[in-house]
Amino acid sequence: MATSNRANAAKKTPQTNTSANSRAQAKHSNKTGSKPKDAIAILRADHSLVSGLFAEYEKTRSVSKKKTLVSKICTELSVHAQVEEEIFYPAVKAALRDKELVPEATVEHATLKDLISQVEGIEPDGEMFDAKIKVMAEYVKHHVKEEQNEMFPKAKSTKLDMVDLGERILARKDELKPEMGLPKENPKVSGSMKEGAALTT
Ligand SMILES: [Fe+2]
Ligand SMILES: [Fe+2]
Structure with a gap:
């Protein structure tokens, strides 16, 4: 089910949702008392969240908990x-005139998506499943290290407006998360999507 949700979500490009994006952006910027998050802070927070989920997986023996964790890891990584x-x-590619970092990271995402497809929706059934999650965790760790140690510092050195990028990222996540069965990034934003509204109450 998550896969079909994802496929549906992937079909919608941000360009086709510009009005929804604008609405969500406006709501984010209207939040009172909260400091706007920049893109790098948001992406780093995602990295920490997923790393924590992998650590929880490693500790647990419960098959049902493993299943819940894998589902969350796959959805969070996909969003x-x-x-x-x-x-x-x-x-970043445009600002840096990059021909290396972004293409490599995109190829790594494709490998990650392949690993996700091997475990998503599958019953955790022993050592081979655990091995796949371990390989996925190691792969994510490697990918995150490259983003945080190379791509992010280079991106920071450009004139990119990280707060604006952050607003766009949050708005897009608010669209994608309910479609993939996760609560919205900002629960205070009440959208028209019924599923999302139900998840945030
Ligand atoms: Fe990435
Ligand atoms: Fe990332």
């Missing part, structure tokens, strides 16, 4: 990869 590919990577 994260999608907003990077749609919003962050193109901006």
